[in-house]
Amino acid sequence: AAAVEGLDAAIARARAYAAAGADVLFVEAPTSEDDIARVADELRGLAPLVFNWAEGGRTPPISLERIAELGFSLVLYPIGTLLAATAGIRAFLETLRSDGTPTAALPDLPTFDGFTDLIGLPEIHDLERRFAP
Structure with missing residues (x-):
């Protein structure tokens, strides 16, 4: 949703999924570390957060340590x-x-x-x- 509708809409959609009982939350394609941190800040505690590490994707690579600090509990490596x-x-x-x-x-x-x-x-x-x- 972030790539198509923007980060605000993607976060709102993730909140709706959490309210509906989603097991995990995943916001696709935040385009900066600030956006990644915002996703984590706004969704932390609603459900476990998923980070997608896709080489060549829109999301910048950040360290696993930083991903964990932000509160993501599952990291996907679909391309690597x-x-x-x-x-x-x-x-x-x-x-x-x-x-x-x-x-x-x-x-x-x-x-x-x-x-x-x-x-x-x-x-x-x-x-x-x-x-x-």
């Missing part, structure tokens, strides 16, 4: 994680292209078991055993 994954995919494919095999890249990769643990597959299997017909 994708960029990091892209860099890893690119490095793997460059090794495959140059060597004709991925063998040299394997030491830098998690094991398949490590990957399935990370994504929670064992827990999903437990749930399936408990609840699947």
